[in-house]
Amino acid sequence: MSMSNFNNKTVVITRPIERADILADMVIKQGGKPLIIPTLELQLVESEELLYIANNIDDFDWIIFTSPAGVKSFFNTYKSDKIPCNIAVIGVKTEEELLKYGDNKPKLLPEKFTAEGLLEAFESIDIKDKKIALPRTLSARKVLPEGLEKRGADVLVAEAYTSAIPKDKTLILDLLDKLLDGEVDIITFTSPLTFTNLIKIIEEEKAEKLDDLIYALKNNVIVGSIGPITGNVIKKYDIETIEPEQYTVKNMIDAILQNIN
Missing domain, CATH: 3.40.50.10090 (Rossmann fold)
Known part of the structure; x- marks a missing residue:
């Protein structure tokens, strides 16, 4: 199946740094701009x-x-x-x-x-x-x-x-600003913790902006989930997700591309 590419869209990768490069390479090959901001440390x-x-x-x-x-x-x-x-x-x-x-x-x-x-x-x-x-x-x-x-x-x-939650939360707080300022097009989550850690960090560090974050995830960005276990956690916040039928990062990227084009 032929698919259009990301057309220079910014795609946030929240998975641990050790696993981020493969996904980032896929985004680049499909014409996107990967932004690696791990919300999880292994x-x-x-x-x-x-x-x-x-x-x-x-x-x-x-x-x-x-x-x-x-x-x-x-x-x-x-x-x-x-x-x-x-x-x-x-x-x-x-x-x-x-x-x-x-x-x-x-x-x-x-x-x-x-x-x-x-x-x-x-x-x-x-x-x-x-x-x-x-x-x-x-x-x-x-x-x-x-x-x-x-x-x-x-x-x-x-x-x-x-x-664990990353010790250095600077990039995650920067991500919050980018999401609220409309600088992110797509954000991907590859495990429940990649999402719940983001929520927890904002609750602890910028509680007054938590509702704004959830609003942005609902309305301003495309949210990709690797599968239903992760997706169900995200949907508890009434945030729609795009999920593949087979739970791999490649299939997640393909599903996002099919839905946005």
Whole structure:
């Protein structure tokens, strides 16, 4: 399908700085001006549970990676390349990160890149009494571990990274001014925290302008969401979003282009 480009529109990228370049390159190739303003910082964590998983991986039947950061954190502590147990991943970017560390082809990659999608993929697999390792951020939703445990699995959640509000909020406060001054055309959110952190920072730093921010997001800019989990959080503020059918940044960009042209 042929699509027009962004026609020099300013596209804000709120995802963590480590993941922003790929999306920025897509925006540039489609004729847009990327503005990288992370509302989320990722910090790898070497938790006690993560060390236990890395040192006892032979005891597990499955390990599940839900993000590239989880993969990176695991291999920071794991002293080998090959993972001996079954592997499940959410998202093609997570799979790509996994394959950087050797021949670790995932056994399970759901069509829907969500916790619910992975649980659906597990429906045809007997996981009763199976030990499952789940390295991720502790701020993630509990849908996945609780869903696995309901089916009889023994799940060990290990903190692998933290998703924190950026220490330096200068760029985010500058973004507020740009949004209110009409200098932003499109803003993208790739996780619920990229949106809720923006709201929280403005509530704490510029509370008197929060209503103006929400008005601007409703009326003055196009809001792109990577998928329904993120989109539903945004819609609680009556802000309309454009979402792709498949939850990747490329498909999000394509969906935005199709809707604006």
